Amino acid sequence: MATESPAVTADDSLVSFPSHPVGYVAILAALVTAVIHLLLGPRVMGFSQTLGTLFILNGLGFLGGIALFLSRYWRRELYLVAVGYALATVIAFFAFQGFGVDAFFNRGSLNQLAVVSKAVELVLAVCAGYLYTRTPL
Numbered sequence: 001m002a003t004e005s006p007a008v009t010a011d012d013s014l015v016s017f018p019s020h021p022v023g024y025v026a027i028l029a030a031l032v033t034a035v036i037h038l039l040l041g042p043r044v045m046g047f048s049q050t051l052g053t054l055f056i057l058n059g060l061g062f063l064g065g066i067a068l069f070l071s072r073y074w075r076r077e078l079y080l081v082a083v084g085y086a087l088a089t090v091i092a093f094f095a096f097q098g099f100g101v102d103a104f105f106n107r108g109s110l111n112q113l114a115v116v117s118k119a120v121e122l123v124l125a126v127c128a129g130y131l132y133t134r135t136p137l
Helices: 021-045 049-069 078-097 112-134
Strands: none
Touching: 021 049, 021 078, 021 112, 049 078, 078 112
16 A cells, blocks of 8 residues: 655745845845855965955855745844844954955955945845845734
8 A cells, every 4th residue: 555645835845935026136145245255265365364264154154144045944033134144244344454445445456346245245234124124023
């Protein structure tokens, strides 16, 4: 006698896609900054092992956040964690580079990856804050 496997419902799915378009913007922003940090990590490692390691861990943190966001384990409160994580990364940049516009320059030329990275991290923080306010309790 064959046994039937239980029906899989939508609640059983491990993956849960965003219900709001802003969620996809947040994913894209997190993905862009993750890739930038993972690409720069080995380069930075050449002059500072600690900072290079932090770059790689930061990139992996953003990827982990995306994975969690797309899982059924995501909860409303985690939007606030995402806001804090993105803002902490921006603040850490200025703590290492100095506070001011000069932080975005490297040997007299604009560091475009730093500008893009910090811009998308701010976009991510705004998106996560917006989604927090739009998600029911």
